[in-house]
Amino acid sequence: MKKERKAPIFITKLSKLVKRIPPNHFKKQEFQDLLRNHSSGFKGEQSLEYFYRYLPKDILYLHGLRILDGEYFFQMDTLLITPSFITILEIKYMAGHLYFEDQFFQFIRTYAEKEEAFPNPIDQVSRQKIHLSRVLEQHKMNILPIETLVVMTHPAAIIEAASGYQEANEKVIKSSSLQQKYETLLQKYPNEVITQKQVKKLARLLLKLSSSYDPDICELFQVNKNELSKGVFCPTCPHSIMNYTWGKWHCSTCNTSSKTAHIEALQDYALLISNHISNYEFAWYLNLQSSNQAYHLLRSLNLPSTGTNRSRLYNLTPLLEKTT
Incomplete structure (x- = not known):
């Protein structure tokens, strides 16, 4: 056992x-x-x-x-x-x-x-x-x-x-x-x-x-969270940042495209910054051109949320269950 x-x-x-x-x-x-x-x-x-x-x-x-x-x-x-x-x-x-x-x-x-x-x-x-x-x-x-x-x-x-x-x-x-x-x-x-x-x-x-050692790692190592790289990393060439156009994420380096590459980026956000995110923070963090794009991507994830309108916060914890 x-x-x-x-x-x-x-x-x-x-x-x-x-x-x-x-x-x-x-x-x-x-x-x-x-x-x-x-x-x-x-x-x-x-x-x-x-x-x-x-x-x-x-x-x-x-x-x-x-x-x-x-x-x-x-x-x-x-x-x-x-x-x-x-x-x-x-x-x-x-x-x-x-x-x-x-x-x-x-x-x-x-x-x-x-x-x-x-x-x-x-x-x-x-x-x-x-x-x-x-x-x-x-x-x-x-x-x-x-x-x-x-x-x-x-x-x-x-x-x-x-x-x-x-x-x-x-x-x-x-x-x-x-x-x-x-x-x-x-x-x-x-x-x-x-x-x-x-x-x-x-x-x-x-x-x-027993309890896991689960610190705020940026705080532990005195890293300013604003120093962290933003954006969606390409799954094929991980140092490249993808752009969101026509409903997909595209990598200009290797031409990889994905509809779900933002999920891993949000897992990073939850583990390093916060397990809650607003529409504005979502757009800022993923380098999206408009809050409308952020709204539709967030809604498609069916995440639990609290608050209304601009004060709405989405809980990213369910996405961590997909972390390998």
Whole structure:
């Protein structure tokens, strides 16, 4: 049983921001790097799906939980819940030589002749265990032992740990070792502590406590929303802006035409600017020649609205259900 893994809304918003930030913006490269890092992490989580098929069918998987403990949120990549134990997976998708050293408990990557230090994922997942234990105790459901694993999912990763770093040797694995490690844990915890029904009850609790990280991304990164590029991007050559004539959007660069290209532009607006839009804002944002064009395009979308005449606001939220 699995909670469906979807791309986090933060990644979706960040990708929209990268698309709408002008090429010469001084933060463009920063946002591109951030998007690449977050997308890489999500790709690593997705790649692990292949290896879940070799685990027992009755395991319950929860992905991307973000739960409040006291004043702060903690987040877990994946949680495996069984009647015998819980396992928190911290998933990393990193190529290169990955070295865990135990004198300063550092995680060091050497890649393309460059050496970098990163937060130690063993420590990260250990802190997640502390937070999860506290939350379960608060809800009187701290009856299952909690294990932690760091899973390196990049096929080109070379993993090494200092000879005396026992915790790294025990807790850091590659994707292909997940089944073997699970069987080891099953031997460690052979007895069922709760029933399958209680497993589902625990999962419902955690899902109820979880909330997505969904910030106003322009505010978060101090981007003026007026700086964002306006218009309908061509679906064929994405850097070109389309013009609306004779009931269709046309690209003068590649001659692509579309009746619905404005929907994605409105999704961008909803994710970056506001999930409500007026007729005037619609015309301004899509570079339309007249408010009459805006009115007919908006009406054709059958969006819920509030207000009347010039004060009417259209709710763009239904369009986000079409976001992939």
